[in-house]
Amino acid sequence: MISSQAISRRGFIEASGAVVAGAAALSMVGCSSGTTLQAADKHELPTDPAKDGEWVSAACWHNCGGRCMNKVMVKDGAVVRQKTDDTHADSIDYPQQRGCVRGKAQQQQCFGADRILHPLKRKGWQPGGGDNSNGQMRGKDEWEVISWDEAISLASQEIKRISDEYGPTGFYCKANNATLNVLSGYVRGWDTTSHGTYTLNTTLMGLTATDCGTGAADTANDRFDLPNADYIVMWSSNPTWSAPGTPFNYWLAARDAGTKFICIDPLYNASAQTLGADWVPVRPGTDMALMFAIAYEMMRLDEAEGNIVDWDFLNTCTVGFDADHMPDDATVDENLKDYILGAYDGTPKTPEWAQPICGVEPAKVTELARILGKQNKVMLLHNYGMARCNGAEMLPQMYIALGAMGGHMGKSGHATASVYHANAGNGGARLVTAGAASLPKTSDPITTGVRQPQMYEIIKNGGGHTQDVANAYGAFHAANPTELGPIKCIYHMTDATLQTSLNQKEGIEAHRAVDFVLTLAQFMTTNARYSDIVLPVTTEWERCGGFGSYTNREYLEFYTQVTKPLGEAKTDQEIGKLLIAGVGKDPNLAYDRSEEQQLYEQIAGCKVMGDDGQMKTLVTLTAEDIKSLGAEGTPQEGVITLQQLKDGAGYQFPRKKGDQYGHIGFKDFVDDPEGHPLKSHSGKLEIYCQARYDLLASFGFPGIEQYKPYPTYIVPVVGYESTFVDGKIGGAKGDYPFLMFNPHYLRRSHSVFDNCPWLRETWANPVFMARSDAESLGIEDGDTVLISTPHGQSIRHAALLDILMPGIVGVPHGAWVDVDESTGIDHAGSDNYLIGSEYAGMGVSGYNNQICAISKYSGAALGRDCDMPARWNADEA
Amino acid sequence: MSVGFYFDMTRCTGCRACQVVCKDKNRLEVGTLYREAHSYSVGSFPSVQAYSYSFGCNHCEDPICLKNCPVGAIYKAEDGTVIQDQSKCIGCRMCVMSCPYGQPKYFPEKGVSGKCDGCYGLRQNGSDPACVAGCPNRALEFGDLDKLRVEHGPELDDGSIVVLPDPDETHPNVLIKAKDCAFDEGYRELTW
Known part of the structure; x- marks a missing residue:
């Protein structure tokens, strides 16, 4: 252990400088007796600069949820180096719990020169x-x-x-x-921050709370089951950025075993790139339109060709899909199937109906419908970005309906579940746990x-x-x-x-x-x-x-x-x-x-x-x-x-393929729905869920009249429709013609680490623009651009991407706001500075379907974040 | 004997963990990178593919940095690692300017250059180089090139992917399990 006295005021920077100087001095001793030319022969080969120090298991505790191993070498009173797991040989069965890019800069957080050290x-x-x-x-x-x-x-x-x-x-x-x-x-604040509309009591419809992280009741299968899937649909899911420690290795193992991946996302994200996934670009906040269209196509193909919809599964494990399988507490005599077929509004939810909304080509929808058919082993694995959108209240019910239509639950190779944090792709009971x-x-x-957002007004x-x-x-x-x-x-x-x-x-x-x-x-x-x-x-x-x-699930960090x-x-x-x-x-x-x-x-x-x-x-x-x-x-x-x-920096439970600790989500329920009922009113998966609707309706929030107890298309209070002058898709574009979403970004875990110099250098934090949009606005890669919304303005550099859907702007989540008090413009690209407090339905926060305008900035160009002075310097005190 | 890196492009997510872990081990301040990862896309919306590459010193068979150093500060260790004796460096930057991979880096405040030594010191203790041990996705390995070639098969690229300079100049000791799209000249960097 080291004393605080040994750490200089500037902390990290000077402490590390001292170690480097020490190493250099050592080399010079080795060279001192020779002339310049002779010295080459006598140069001491490099040794481990951290030799003779002590490795200490160090916390990496942030809200990434990673829980990876982090160790620091403490030598002569300073942290001189970090490392990650090397406690045992690495294998996919028993992987080292290696940390991510952020954890490797943890020392700049704890020993940052910008620490506040006094009241x-x-x-x-x-x-x-x-x-x-x-x-x-x-x-x-x-x-x-x-x-x-x-x-x-x-x-x-x-x-x-x-x-x-x-x-x-x-x-x-x-x-x-x-x-x-x-x-x-x-007084407390509530928000739908991480899980979006999955925070709205999904237990009422038969899922676990927020559809994740509950151990033995996990809806996701164990990681060794991933390679058993023919297809893994990554819906709104980018595990290598949102769970960047060990989990992605499980996904790579499935790819290596032949599993095909499909990425449904506005961005061809880093996970999809690495897995070679087939990309289905979709506009943020419009996923439900795509889901309705896929469901429509599944029913059409089932009728035309057969063997697509798993009617047995729907009939025994769900309620509310069709008129013959309604829950006994239903107060509205309507069901999902007839809604999709257009029985109530005269509008069948065809791929052609969905395309103007979600932007997906009808042929692609048909292809997805075939893939999701009951003949294939499919895992539908979602993260929550699509649920952090205005109008997404009924998404959990539609998502489970889509999985149920193909019978993709309760069997090896099949899943309809979330992927989240350290257990992304690895569901099942916790094999090692800490006490309280x-x-x-x-x-x-x-x-x-x-x-929460209304609190400010109050x-x-x-x-x-x-x-x-x-x-x-x-x-x-x-x-x-x-x-x-x-x-x-x-x-x-x-x-x-x-x-x-x-x-x-x-x-x-x-x-x-x-x-x-x-x-x-x-x-x-x-x-x-x-x-x-x-x-x-x-x-x-x-x-x-x-x-x-x-x-x-498998590793308890200590x-x-x-x-x-x-x-x-x-x-x-x-x-x-x-x-x-x-x-x-x-x-x-x-x-x-x-x-x-x-x-x-x-x-x-x-x-x-x-x-x-x-x-x-x-x-x-x-x-x-x-x-x-x-x-x-x-x-x-x-x-x-x-x-x-x-x-061991904790304890890792040894796993191997075929061991007894596997897990298949929903297996007990699917094998015996009557004997192992879910916690919903009907004991089944409730596509029509009266209890969840009644709770929602009791809030009395604006726009509730759009909602039904089963999934329907909701025009969001702010969303794609709002980019048009009159709110009608296909009309003239309004003052804020782009749809803005806020992807998680590897510089930070939410807002944590945003101040670390190495990470600021490594991940520059630009705003993501589709190349065609930028070119039409005369914006070049690296230009400083002004992002404007009805609520605020920020400037950032533009990154022109071919992997982003046109019409969409990505403002990475969590940058520390930096308001120029003279103009009111933020210079950091703070996502939340650009978003207001409009709400409807359950009050889900629309983090991912806001509207914005973007233009070349006429003021001074921004420099690099890593060259900006820190907000605080311990020396100031 | 030659040592160098094996890079599995099919596992690299472009997370840049190698870049930061290298800065940690070598105590590099902002502005200096001995290793850096970049990502690229090929094609245009919506028909795109993408890949990432982790750039570093290739401990070349014919290291031009070594050849051009006027004071002989750069030499090959017995195992083939290209190492610099910084105490001899006069800061002339010949190595910096001549390396087609842009690898030796100049430290203006110290008036000398420095470079990757393949974590020679760590390897003597039986550890992997920091970038290899720190890669969350197991995309990097370091070792005897002949052994790496045997282990990973004959289909490896020897440094001719389009984002790298012509390997004929210095014969880099790098083996790349490349994606096909890494040979497409129409690439664009993902500046995200």
């Missing part, structure tokens, strides 16, 4: 509210370093004042937080939740009406109409909300409207920049260790402490305790045990799958081990030692 206060802010807060200066003001005592005193005083005056509804924080539960309470620490249970004294207006339908992610309830009073304080404890939620421009205004903004941060993040007090929080490298919060906290940074728990004590409450209400004790509890609770299918204790802990962890507890017997857990 900061915005100079113009004073407690007391009103003019004292000088709120308009947020994001523009100067900062001063203050002591922890002063920071906690100021924050506590202000929180107490607001709490006394307004109660818990005077505060807002997006995410649940133990500190705040005790400190003051708070037993902290006191806390809860927010109020349950009010507001749709804050600016000093309160207002909200249809409270959720206060947690993916947990909706019938609408509870609520009148909110003024919100005076915004907390950012663990989130990146101001950067990662849409309606960012109004979000900045809302931050300027309150009395107090408190942020815990490692860098001058967007949250921090618009705050009043910023408390420096440690990275995971500075903490006692842990497992990370997502799970990889990391240990790399360094003592840098500067004056403290852990979330330490800060939480100080704040709670600051308002005169007992910190033990939230945190009654040390972080070391919690780590011990997590280790002690680790489980691994046994031969008998039962989970067993993983780690043997002796009394000495427990003492070494700084904890109290009882020794236990497991299958590996604590040292093995550390040396």
Whole structure:
């Protein structure tokens, strides 16, 4: 372990420079005795610059969900190198858990020269509210370093004042937080961020919650089953960018075994390129139109040629496909089949009907319909980009209907499922899991939740009406109409909300409207920049260790402490305790045990799958081990030692093809629908789902009249139709003629890593344009372009691509907004600065079907991001 | 004996992990890359194919950097690795200018050049070069060219894909499992 004193202020850069200088000095010693010419013969061949250091298992804990192995070499008091898994020989059966491009730059995050190392206060802010807060200066003001005592005193005083005056509804924080539960309470925000419309209680239609990540009930098959598919349809799916550690190797193994891939996406993405997939370009937010057309063609081909639609599967495993198989709670006498055939609106959903909407050639639709037929083994594997679109509410029901029409569930080689995070293409029970620490249970004294983007309007207006339908992610309830009073304080404890939620421009205004903004941060993040007090929080490298919060089916990451906290940074728990004590409450209400004790509890609770299918204790802990962890507890017997857990940077469950740990999604249900019913009302997959519709309708959000309890085509509140003057496809184009989507991008994990110099150099973050669009606008590759929407403007370099559908613009997700205060134009390409808060239906956030205009920028050209000064320099403090 | 890289284009996703892991191992600041991955498309919408390539020093059979170094700072190690003795470098940049692969890099602030040594030091300890060990998709290998050729079959390209210069100049020690589209002259770089 290294001390913070050994790290210079500039942290990473100087520490690494010192190591390089040391290596050079070593070479010079080797050459010193010879003349220049003789030196060539005497040159010491290179040695490992990290020799004699210590490899430490280091956290890579971000919201990529990867959970890959990361190790750092600590030598002479500095991190001199990283590496990934080399703990065992690499094979596809038992692969090394190699990390991605971002994890390799993790050192620039933890030891970044732009770390915030001391509590900061915005100079113009004073407690007391009103003019004292000088709120308009947020994001523009100067900062001063203050002591922890002063920071906690100021924050506590202000929180107490607001709490006394307004109660818990005077505060807002997006995410649940133990500190705040005790400190003051708070109104929460909800959004459909990651899983889009799959957050809308998909359990009601028979899926798992959000259709992913639930272990034994996973709808996706085990990775060894991927090569058994004839075809894998990657719908809205790019695993090598969205899950870039180990998972893509499973997909490559399927390709090598002969599986054919089809990519349905606006972009011929990196995964599709590598797999040699057949590309079906589709406009963002129009996937359902394509699905209806494929379903239409499947029925037409089935009638004409037979052997396409698996009627047995539809009849036994689903309800709502046709009039003869309706659920008993249906209140509308309509079904999907007759809708597609045009019985209700006179419009059959033919490929010719769909083409103007989704842009897919009718012949391609017919080809897809044949492929999806019951004679083929097909896996329909989706990610969630298409579900993060306005109007996508019923997409989960249509997607499952399409899979059911070909009978693609419950059998080897067949799946209709999601691919997500570390388990992308690898469904099934977790084979190794971490334990949980037993902290006191806390809860927010109020349950009010507001749709996140609407929150900003409520804050600016000093309160207002909200249809409270959720206060947690993916947990909706019938609408509870609520009148909110003024919100005076915004907390950012663990989130990146101001950067990662849409309606960012109004979000900045809302931050300027309150009395107090408190942020815990490692860098001058967007949250921090618009705050009043910023408390420096440690990275995971500075903490006692842990497992990370997502799970990889086969590998449980375990990391240990790399360094003592840098500067004056403290852990979330330490800060939480100080704040709670600051308002005169007992910190033990939230945190009654040390972080070391919690780590011990997590280790002690680790489980691994046994031969008998039962989970067993993983780690043997002796009394000495427990003492070494700084904890109290009882020794236990497991299958590996604590040292093995550390040396292995966790534990990887050994797999091999044909082992007993395979998994086929929906198998029990498909084999015996009556004996193993799903959790829906009917016990079947509900293509028509009354319960989900009734929940949706109870929200009373705009546009609900378009919806039925089964999938129909919805004209989105903002979407492709909005690019036309009168909202009619095929008419004259309007002021915002392009459709904009926000692909995940390898520079960052959402907003994390966007400040790391190596990653800024490696991934330049341009805006993606189709070559033909750019040429028609006189835009050349590398030109600085202005992206305009009804809500904001950004400038970026243009990347002209032949692999992007014309008419579509890609603004990579998560760049840290950089507003020029004189023009209001963002220079970073922040996706959410360009998106407003329009909503309809369930209130899904339309991250991927906004509208924009794009033009050559007449102002000064942008330089490279990696040459821009960091937002913050630790030396400033 | 010759050593060099095997590159499996059918596995490379263009993620550029090799680029960053190389910067880590060699402690390279922004502005200097010993290895870099680029992606290219062939064809036009919607009939497109794409591929990626990871560029680095090829430890050439006839290294022109070695030949042109006026002070003899670049030499071949016994195993064939092309190595620079930076303490002898006078910063004349002859190597930088003569390498058709643009590989030795000049460090203005230090007044010397530097280059990939195939992670010679790591290999002596039994490890792979950092870019090989760090590739999440197992697209890179390093070793004795003859052995790599035997292991990966006779259909490998010796550096004639269109994004590389003519291999006849320096005879790069690189073996590429290439996609057919990598021989199409009508390529365009994906500048994303």
